[in-house]
Amino acid sequence: MITRMSSLFVRTLRDAPADAEVPSHRLLVRAGYVRRIAPGVFSWLPLGYMVYRNVERIVRAEMDKAGFQEVHFPALLPREPYESTGRWTEYGDNLFRLQDRKGGDYLLGPTHEEMFTLMVKGEYSSHKDLPLVIYQIQTKFRDEARPRAGILRGREFVMKDSYSFDVDDAGLRASYLRHRDAYVSTFDRLGLEYVIVSATSGAMGGSASEEFLAPTESGEDTYVRCTACDFAANVEAMVTPVPPVSDASGVPAAHVEQTPDTPTIASLVEVSNARADLRRPDRDWSAEDTLKNVVFMLTDVDGGRRPLAIGLPGDRDVDIKRLEAAVQPATVEPFEESDFTRHRELVKGYIGPGALGETGTSGIKYLLDPRVVAGTRWITGANTAGQHVYDLVAGRDFSADGVIDVAEVREGDACGLCGAPVTLARGIEIGHIFQLGRKYAEALGLKVQAENGELVTVTMGSYGIGVSRAVAAIAEQHVDDKGLVWPREVAPADVHIVATGKADEPFEFAETLCEELDSRGVRVILDDRRGVSPGVKFNDSELIGVPTIVIVGRGLVDGLIEVKDRATGERVDIPVASITDYLVDLVQG
RNA sequence: CGGGGCGUAGCGUAGUGGCUAGCGCGCCUGCUUUGGGAGCAGGAGACCGGGAGUUCGAAUCUCCCCGCCCCGACCA
The missing domain is CATH 3.90.960.10 (YbaK/aminoacyl-tRNA synthetase-associated domain)
Incomplete structure (x- = not known):
């Protein structure tokens, strides 16, 4: 695919909006990836949507690879199922509610446990049908009291949510572990640095639960990590070790x-x-x-x-x-x-x-x-x-x-497992997996017939990845003072070719190179703007953050093309004759 | 919802009662320039968040409302 800067729908900004504070928000706006529409509600421009789709594609591919099946629910949902589980009221002001012309109550789905449970109930009734994992990639709506940090925490966002259905606890544990593995490969592929921490299950209910946190200054979750063993937990799930009973025999009477x-x-x-x-x-x-x-x-x-x-x-x-x-x-x-x-x-x-x-x-x-x-x-x-x-x-x-273990956790507190001091850090919650248990199946009557003919309530797991949030989290972790620095697989292109100079030759060469690369499956952005000064193009290429920048300019008369690594800044001159192969190898090798 | 801050052109901003609201970026036209956000000349673009009030006169003062951002309580 070829994206030409001369006609690309984008306008980069020299200054970030005054209200954007975190790096991902500032740069995604400056580089022309997203624009704000309302608090916590954003539009994707072409470059941003390319990145978004790449992230979505990777998430989907990893889910499919794990054997999970994709379905799709509406975002507009009736009240009744949420009434049955009590969440119509429990969700409080965070729920976007609306009425149809007849006065019927609807909501914009904040998460879909109820709908998935009912879907399975509608189709399946035997233990032989299980285990089952289904998922969707859907726009979710939560009327957050305080959206913040651009697309890091929006009121409309895209989430991949999956649900597992098993007859017994052992099955649930297995489904949970399959998800954990799938999440590890997904986040690895997305180029995210993350830690897996023990978590509390929050409003969803349920027991065992872990979060995938992307360590970042601007993250909203605080987690503890042991300096000696591999214990890591959200502060909410931190366990304070109980000191031994102390001897009070010498203490005077109160x-x-x-x-x-x-x-x-x-x-x-x-x-x-x-x-x-x-x-x-x-x-x-x-x-x-x-x-x-x-x-x-x-x-x-x-x-x-x-x-x-x-x-x-x-x-x-x-x-x-x-x-x-x-x-x-x-x-x-x-x-x-x-x-x-x-x-x-x-x-x-x-x-x-x-x-x-x-x-x-x-x-x-x-x-x-x-x-x-x-x-x-x-x-x-x-x-x-x-x-x-x-x-x-x-x-x-x-x-x-x-x-009750609810005192504030401090840097240096003793680890609940080994007693060594813990450290505190902040991270963005990019994924959450947990064993829901039977809460929803019970409330909505999801049962299957067991081998002995008895009806048993199905046990469920629930697993989420913030897809749109992941875009921001990746941006947050891949920036420098010049702009974004995307990992290759999520980048809007593999190479960004900048043609410079006044003469026609660099532009003609760049155009040819671009087509050759395209025909060999390399995604390329071509800066073919004439009359735009080189400085503007260099700065734009760095701001946009494609991993490889190719400069066709003054070296061309000597038969050389400059190839620059966006992340390291390293430059090499490659002879014209081998430039295509060099880039194809770089991208695909 | 509590605390703090802020609303002036697409973005960044100046302007504490006085003429037609100023500047930079970006945008349009022309000429020049072309390896690190070019130069000159000429342009377009603002119900100064909204309403009410005070005043001869309000972006500026007062009141009310709305919106936004940040920090806390919720979550992918």
């Missing part, structure tokens, strides 16, 4: 102290160190010695509200994302002034274990951070304004209703 005006951890530590009667003989108190008790208000799917108290070391905050992941599908809000007035037994700034717990005075469920093991010694609130308890020992002086 005692309440007057500590006026110490409603914060910082003030409490300061006062405790400043006063001789409170000072610790061996060392200064630090925030880690205090037990902070934070209260949240949870809202269940049915609208019911219940408070939840969490006790954790005072130097840590609760990570709301981790908390939501731990209590989902319930949603979390901070405890507000009005909630405190309703719970008089909770003294803001001085809440202690004494008032908490299902059997305590408040009756509020109380969960502890894993670090608060039996035998640990704490300073904590005494449930009276201006008073704290010292030498309160977990297990000896107080207990809770259970453990």
